[in-house]
Amino acid sequence: MEQTMELTTDQFIRDFEQTFNEQQQTLLQNATPTELFLALAHTIRQYYTPMWLERNESLSARQEKIAYYFSIEFLPGRMLETNLLNLGILDTVKEGFTQLGLDFTAVKNAEHDMALGNGGLGRLAAAFMDSLATTGYAGFGNGLRYKYGLFKQRIVDGYQVELPDAWFGSLGNVWETRKDHDAVNVRFFGNVYMADAGEGKLKPVYSNAQVLRAVPYDVPQLGYKNGVVNNLRLWDVEIPEEYELNYPTIADRRRVEDITAVLYPDDSTEEGKKLRLMQEYFMTSAGLQTIVKSYLKMGLPLEKIYEKVSVHINDTHPAVAPAEFMRILIDDYGMEWDAAWNATTKVMSYTNHTILSEALEKWSTGLFSFVLPRVFQIIVEIDNRYMAQMGAQGADYARVENTRIVRNGQVHMAHLAIIGGHSVNGVAQIHTELLKEDTLRDFYALTPEKFNNKTNGIVQRRWTQIAAPVLSQTIDKWIGFEWRNDIHALRALNDVVDNPRAQNDFWEVKQLAKKRLADYIEETTGVHVSTDAIFDVQVKRLHAYKRQLLNVMHIIKLYWDIKDNPEGDFTPRVFIFGAKAAPGYHFAKSIIKVINELANLINNDPEIGDKLKVVFLENYRVSLAELIIPAANVSEQISLASKEASGTSNMKFMMTGAVTMATLDGANIEIRDEVGEENIVIFGMTKDEVYHHYETHDYNARYLYDTDPVLHRVINTFVDGTIPRCQSEGSEIFDALVTYNDEYFLLEDFQSYVAAQARVSALYRDRERWMHMSMMNIANSDKFTSDDTIRQYAEEIWHLSLPHAGRHR
Ligand code: DL6
CATH class of the missing domain: 3.40.50.2000 (Glycogen Phosphorylase B;)
Structure with a gap:
């Protein structure tokens, strides 16, 4: 049933003026667009807060299954208009602004894009958040609270110049709420050994570990005219009070703050790689710890957590999740390996977003075991058991070797996500076919039942x-x-x-x-x-x-x-x-x-x-x-x-x-x-023609360049001085196209x-x-429509029920 807010223009004007006066203490007519934006956002917060509380209460009262979407990127852009539209009050607010003689467009433009993403991957995650709320499914996001988005691009003399994208700036994020009571500790580095815990059990003992505090900030995700408010949880890092003495200087503290400073820090150095791995583990560990805690509040047995919880691994960045979940179940809650593995594989699912092998993350075992020593032990154990189990089943040795997690000194994160979960999906039909035929063909041969397609969608x-x-x-x-x-x-x-x-x-x-x-x-x-x-x-x-x-x-x-x-x-x-x-x-x-x-x-x-x-x-x-x-x-x-x-x-x-x-x-x-x-x-x-070239190695870009006069002239234009001020860039392009045989077949097409x-x-x-x-x-x-895409995820992968029927279908 449609559920829009009952709000007259007069009431909105009263609410807005009151919030504005409390906040800004100046005359409305003197206010900057930013001041007006802040007052408007706070007015809206008052409107949706009761719905948000009610939603959380009703989900826990009904013990609903919840899917958690783990993603290193969320790219919602501006939230003001979406929130107004979804509350069903966009026109009312615009009318109110007209009556007040205020420029709504200027105010809307005062909001900085919430730019916690790079491109399609992050935008899709944000779209899914909107669609989960709109369809009514209980699906919550889990990510990082970066202070800087990807980067702000300026073009200077034709060149890209990257500036910090201080989207968070001095205003912060007006939509978020800090949830201090859900903060948890996350551990990095140090040494770990297994000590006798009695009753035939072992427990890990850590020394010299770095312990950091993960504090969640929740950003509400409003459904379209249905009163549903879901949650996007973004984690920030803090230094726990008890460890303050370890960080005597501002530089020491900054190194910690870096974990949530910027999306995709430069990973061309070892330091950069370490930081990225820490980011990925930080958000994954913190998210999983709170999920287990809130599940246990229902008083249900931990072995059955998969009945109430799904965790989705969006691309390989959160792919440490199966191993971390095992660590939590075994080390923190004393579960036996087999029960923990059964629960883990039923909870976890994974989306692949690319066939480009360079985008499927791998970590050197050296770095991984240094940053996450206990998780590495668990990964090695998962890997060994996988090999043994596949061997026992008589699986093809070469295939098993190709699919194992720790191989040639690297930890293959996609492999962990696939082995540690029950579902792998591609994001369009052809992509899923390619995963089955090529990129992940050995996995497909071994476990075809895990593979499915979910074509992307948009809001x-x-x-x-x-x-x-x-x-x-x-x-x-x-x-x-x-x-x-x-x-x-x-x-x-x-x-x-x-x-x-x-x-x-x-x-x-x-x-x-x-x-x-x-x-x-x-x-x-x-x-x-x-x-x-x-x-x-x-x-x-x-x-x-x-x-x-x-x-x-x-x-x-x-x-x-x-x-x-x-x-x-x-x-x-x-x-x-x-x-x-x-x-x-x-x-x-x-x-x-x-x-x-x-x-x-x-x-x-x-x-x-x-x-x-x-x-x-x-x-x-x-x-x-x-x-x-x-x-x-x-x-x-x-x-x-x-x-x-x-x-x-x-x-x-x-x-x-x-x-x-x-x-x-x-x-x-x-x-x-x-x-x-x-x-x-x-x-x-x-794609078959492309693959034919790969198989036969018969592609000859220089031949096309030499024999097609139009192509010849076009390609020469990069290097003959026609386009001024880009001699070296032009040569680089010429070489890529002709000298190095045109990797992406531009000349042929x-x-x-x-x-x-x-x-x-x-x-x-x-x-x-x-x-x-x-x-x-x-x-x-x-x-x-991403509403239909998310319905497929909810029904076919996460097996959610519909606690609050969205009216759209
Ligand atoms: O699935 C969302 C989006 C797709 O629409 C794009 O086609 C795909 O390139 C993108 N993948 C990534 C992952 N890394 N790379 N490359 O961003 O996902």
């Missing part, structure tokens, strides 16, 4: 109702309001995709979004772009496999086409990029530099004019995505087939009416299945990409056809 409410309010109103106009509560109702739009008046409305909506973005582009980069042009967008992390460079090569081709024939009949395009490169990823940073210099060249060439523009928007983040995505005509999803596990921006673009330019990779394939072949533009090799882009230009000129495609994308995007 469509954020990408429509918040990011694209005018689009949302237009959908209301044509199919009514039901889709706002039940996204599957969006399919009614299929009936009007060829209605000329509807097409016109949706065209105008896109033009408005493009105008908003064009203004932002002009304001931030000084580049004027015409909204008559196709807005062609690629926003995502910068990585060679995502092939931003293929996009660049096509832009260079267009540049030469116009230069060769300035009077030709071109369909104008604005290419928009947004991307952060990992600080240590040199090649990705070179691509950023080249994009910026190419943009300078093109944007300042009067002969090119409005036919072609290139824009790189700095500091891509959730709030910027909310501006960019609804304004896109074309969504670039051009990774090498097999490499993008799923992608989620592809889903956001689809649902706001962009047409996808796609390889058959990740969730693009499922998007094609939903919209139909004729409403998406597919190009490039299939180039002509097919160019042809597909030419099709896009022709299609865009046929407005009826284009609007049909665009609206078909919106109308058929419901499959990608």
Whole structure:
């Protein structure tokens, strides 16, 4: 049943003014957007706090099973509007602000993005938090309370410059509540040996360990109009009072505070690696300790903890969880190994988010046993028992050897997550198939029953109702309001995709979004772009496999086409990029530099004019995505087939009416299945063709470069001085593409990409056809709701019941 707050505008104004007066002690009209934001956030806190308390009480009274989602990243972006929307009071509050003569947009923009994530992985975790609350399932997040997010990106002379992202800043996190009573200790380093504990049992004895205090801060996760409030628990580190003397200087204390200072500290040094491992263990141990404690409060037997608790390992960062859980059950609560192992494997489940082996974490046994000596002992024991058990079952020796946890001096974290759990899932159909066939094929052969697929999803409410309010109103106009509560109702739009008046409305909506973005582009980069042009967008992390460079090569081709024939009949395009490169990823940073210099060249060439523009928007983040995505005509999803596990921006673009330019990779394939072949533009090799090259070693990039004159000219452009101020970056790119045989097959896919882009230009000129495609994308995007994805996790992996029925389905 829908449960929105009963709140009149007058009541809101009274509540807001009272909170503001108590907090700020100044006149409303003199207040800065930040002061207004703080007062508004505190007003909202008063609204949801009773629901939060009630939720916690009812979950424990009913002894509900809870799933805990452990993730090193959570990327919610701004929370203000989501909280208002989910409480059902967004319009009331906006109206209240209008009546008070205050600018709601300025206040909303005063909130810093909660940027505890890097990209898709963290955004997915945040989406799942929203969807868990919205569907009503008891699913809680567990992560770290970083003071600095990934990094703030500035572009200086075309180069990426990384600045600390002080999102936490002086305001802190207005949404959080410190839960002191749930603080626990976490132990690192030292020596450990097993001593006789009587009754034939052993207990660990530690010496010289470092003990740190983990203090939780809870951030409420509100369901959409259903009164449900779940919890995202973020851990912070403190020095326990009894150990204060060990940290006499500020520098000593800072070293401890580093554990929750920054997301993904540089791990190119041993110190950096150590810090990351400490971060991962810190949040995992603290989370698991409190989970066991709160389970025991129910008075139920610990061996049956799996009946009330699921722990989900999101990517390999929290993959120490099975070993730590074993440690807690055995060392802290005296459980026998077999009972503990039975409980552990039933509690744990794991999502893999990549087939790139470098992203599947491994730790050297030296470092691991130094930082976590007792956990290492347990891992070795798990590994030995695994080998023995598999041997006893007569499993293929080579397979067992390939899947063991401790191997060649390394601890393989993905292996621990798989062996120590009951479920492994990929995040799109093709990705799960690849895990089974390739990346994890030995595991699949040994334990096929553990494998399943859960295609990613997005919080469509954020990408429509918040990011694209005018689009949302237009959908209301044509199919009514039901889709706002039940996204599957969006399919009614299929009936009007060829209605000329509807097409016109949706065209105008896109033009408005493009105008908003064009203004932002002009304001931030000084580049004027015409909204008559196709807005062609690629926003995502910068990585060679995502092939931003293929996009660049096509832009260079267009540049030469116009230069060769300035009077030709071109369909104008604005290419928009947004991307952060990992600080240590040199090649990705070179691509950023080249994009910026190419943009300078093109944007300042009067002969090119409005036919072609290139824009790189700095500091891509959730709030910027909310501006960019609804304004896109074309969504670039051009990774090498097999490499993008799923992608989620592809889903956001689809649902706001962009047409996808796609390889058959990740969730693009499922998007094609939903919209139909004729409403998406597919190009490039299939994953089987890619694998064929891997098997036959027959790929020859230099041959393509030598024999295709267009490619030849495009690639030479990187090094012949046409693009100024990037000689060394251009050479690096040339070498990657030609000298080192083009790891991601850009040259092979180039002509097919160019042809597909030419099709896009022709299609865009046929407005009826284009609007049909665009609206078909919106109308058929419901499959990608994270509400349905999370239902599948809840039902098929975590086996949760529905304590509070969300009304949406
Ligand atoms: O599952 C969320 C997201 C996928 O949509 C992306 O395709 C995938 O690249 C990303 N994976 C990661 C893990 N590390 N790497 N690379 O971020 O997960």
